[in-house]
Amino acid sequence: MKRLRSDRDLNQLRAWRTRGEPDLTLKLPLARMSKEIRQQAGTLGRLTPAWIALVPAEARARATLVSLARGVLTVRCHDAAVRFELDRWLRGGGEMDLVRAVPSGLLRVRLV
Numbered sequence: 001m002k003r004l005r006s007d008r009d010l011n012q013l014r015a016w017r018t019r020g021e022p023d024l025t026l027k028l029p030l031a032r033m034s035k036e037i038r039q040q041a042g043t044l045g046r047l048t049p050a051w052i053a054l055v056p057a058e059a060r061a062r063a064t065l066v067s068l069a070r071g072v073l074t075v076r077c078h079d080a081a082v083r084f085e086l087d088r089w090l091r092g093g094g095e096m097d098l099v100r101a102v103p104s105g106l107l108r109v110r111l112v
Helices: 007-017 027-045 048-054 057-061 080-101
Strands: 063-069 072-077 108-111
Touching: 027 063, 048 080, 057 063, 057 080, 072 080, 080 108
Parallel strands: 072 108
Antiparallel strands: 063 072
């Protein structure tokens, strides 16, 4: 084993071999979350006025816009009843109305 020459060498060795204190703050998770929220707001922001204007109020209150990716709008339904109601509305021409009302490449709506 190599012999240490001075206190400086010993302090450097301690710095290398000991772990630092973990970062227990919420700074990084909150930064990631705020970035995701900004991205979703930019993507869904253009779609929201058309969603509010066209979708029936009862169904709109129990469904949440999740994402718009590759032209597919994902909508989370809170229960099976609202999913059925939205599915009927979309098949009855609501999906085409939404596609026409949104200028940014909406192709179809997916209910989850």
